Amino acid sequence: MEIFDILLEPLSYDFMVRAIVTTALAAVVCAVLSCWLVLIGWSLMGDAVSHAVLPGVVLAYIVGAPFALGALVFALIAVTLIGVIRNTSRVKEDAAIGIVFTSLFALGLVLISVTPSQTDLNHIIFGNLLGVSIPDLIQVLVLGVVAFVILILKRRDLTLYAFDPTHAHAIGLSPKRLGALLMGLLALTSVVALQTVGVVLVVAMLIIPGATAYLLTDRFNRMLVIAPVISAVCSIAGIYFSYYLDTASGAMVVLTQGVVFAAVYLFSPRQGLIGTRLAKARRRKAAALLVA
Amino acid sequence: MSSPAILVENVTVHYGEVLALDSASLTVDAARICGLIGMNGSGKSTLFKVIMGMIKPDAGRVLIGGQSPTRARKEGGIGYVPQSEDVDWQFPLSVRDVVMMGRYGHQGFTRRPSKADRAAVDLALDRVELGEYAERQIGQLSGGQKKRAFVARGIAQGATMMLLDEPFAGVDKRSEATITRLLRELASDGCTILISTHDLHALPNLCDEAVLLMRRVLMHGAPELVLQPENLAMAFGLDVLNRDLPVPPHPAVTAAVVHPAAAGASAIIESRG
Numbered sequence: 001m002e003i004f005d006i007l008l009e010p011l012s013y014d015f016m017v018r019a020i021v022t023t024a025l026a027a028v029v030c031a032v033l034s035c036w037l038v039l040i041g042w043s044l045m046g047d048a049v050s051h052a053v054l055p056g057v058v059l060a061y062i063v064g065a066p067f068a069l070g071a072l073v074f075a076l077i078a079v080t081l082i083g084v085i086r087n088t089s090r091v092k093e094d095a096a097i098g099i100v101f102t103s104l105f106a107l108g109l110v111l112i113s114v115t116p117s118q119t120d121l122n123h124i125i126f127g128n129l130l131g132v133s134i135p136d137l138i139q140v141l142v143l144g145v146v147a148f149v150i151l152i153l154k155r156r157d158l159t160l161y162a163f164d165p166t167h168a169h170a171i172g173l174s175p176k177r178l179g180a181l182l183m184g185l186l187a188l189t190s191v192v193a194l195q196t197v198g199v200v201l202v203v204a205m206l207i208i209p210g211a212t213a214y215l216l217t218d219r220f221n222r223m224l225v226i227a228p229v230i231s232a233v234c235s236i237a238g239i240y241f242s243y244y245l246d247t248a249s250g251a252m253v254v255l256t257q258g259v260v261f262a263a264v265y266l267f268s269p270r271q272g273l274i275g276t277r278l279a280k281a282r283r284r285k286a287a288a289l290l291v292a
Numbered sequence: 293m294s295s296p297a298i299l300v301e302n303v304t305v306h307y308g309e310v311l312a313l314d315s316a317s318l319t320v321d322a323a324r325i326c327g328l329i330g331m332n333g334s335g336k337s338t339l340f341k342v343i344m345g346m347i348k349p350d351a352g353r354v355l356i357g358g359q360s361p362t363r364a365r366k367e368g369g370i371g372y373v374p375q376s377e378d379v380d381w382q383f384p385l386s387v388r389d390v391v392m393m394g395r396y397g398h399q400g401f402t403r404r405p406s407k408a409d410r411a412a413v414d415l416a417l418d419r420v421e422l423g424e425y426a427e428r429q430i431g432q433l434s435g436g437q438k439k440r441a442f443v444a445r446g447i448a449q450g451a452t453m454m455l456l457d458e459p460f461a462g463v464d465k466r467s468e469a470t471i472t473r474l475l476r477e478l479a480s481d482g483c484t485i486l487i488s489t490h491d492l493h494a495l496p497n498l499c500d501e502a503v504l505l506m507r508r509v510l511m512h513g514a515p516e517l518v519l520q521p522e523n524l525a526m527a528f529g530l531d532v533l534n535r536d537l538p539v540p541p542h543p544a545v546t547a548a549v550v551h552p553a554a555a556g557a558s559a560i561i562e563s564r565g
Contacts, residue, residue: 039380039383039384153401153402154402156396156402156403157396157403159385160393160396162383163380163383163385163390163393164374164379164393166344166346166372166374166378167372167374167393167445168396169344169345169346169365170344170365170370170371170372171365171368171370171394171396171397171449172362172365172366172367172368172397173396173397214384217384218384218386218429219384219385219386219389219429220383220384220385220389222384223384
């Protein structure tokens, strides 16, 4: 059973098991969130928040507070700053996002450079899948489960917010509060994914699965299943690739997701560039056969 | 004495330096269909937002059925049908999903639909004759069907007041007639309907009353009266030349104004004979 051996061999190492569990968990939470992000058009915001949490995480490390707390505070600071710059100057939103997140990210890098234990913190930037410790795993598990449960329980409200915030307002809900909830969950999820792929690549996990699922279905509920499944499978496959090809694990995970997106983009029967043409050709052939 | 369905009293709204509504007042009684006409920038959408409580006016007050807009919203009384261009028609939702959103105000924390919710959605879909399209993705409907889907959402919601923003944009004549019939039925059931529209020729068939808006309410009366060419010139024509608006313009002034919008409007009225 050669395939069996290929799949089982990495699992004989504890660090590989921890890597796989952490990645799968982060992949699922990120993928569920990504469904809303791609539909609202918050991909850039996801990029911004996931980078902007860096100084928060570093400061939390320095004072010994939970990473999630630091991340939430800096996500809030980032979103507020972006809003203030957009609303009170002639600078447009995309420029405001670019200014704020790069500056905060740079602040994080500066903080890392002056903090003694450098090796640990550098892992936040590029991820350190193979060095996940048990406490890391527990933190990812707790935050991931919290984010996942809130997303699933409030999924209908969040979808309403994404689709028609005016109607949400008209029936007495608060679009502002729903937006803030989603933003908070984005910050929380960023922390979950930091461990896996690092700050730089978190945004990939926050966008690619949702975008891939969007090309495959016309139903939001199905997106919420397709995205995490694809994401989890890609992530685990990515780790196996990195194990056997001896490449960077976080990057391999993202690369796998990217390749799957490309395949769906080309071959999806509904939206795919080539898939729709193949489907048309098949229909034409069937029609021709019917005539003959 | 029962309170009017919509009461807007001396409402003023500024966007920074720009004056969007200038002491506008409007009263609409229950079960009436009221058409709101005015040029772009005349404050139609601002008035909608004030009625829905999305903007707090700088001055004046708004009451919906005698209550504050916040209260009216919480009770689920306000239905909203958005402009086509404000909707993401690629959004992965079915017609049924969209109509179900009308029920969210009646549901618990997770908005899990009950049997009663499903029944209300089915009923609303039948009412707008979209039952057979319920499972379609919303973008795969025709222009008129899309509008009816959103009206169905208001029906499922149990709205006692519906606001429609440009309901006839991108809608063919037959669908327009269907929508008009549907809205008349809703009004006869007691629903108050406020419609913002550019489509002047549809007004007399559809509306009980019409309002001419130019940052303030210039005129409010029967559609036939409000649509008189000289009155339309007041809302669509004069302002271009003269920023502070006289209340009723002198007939001689009106006659001298040849503005494309006003000329077009009078042509429509004349062609109706």
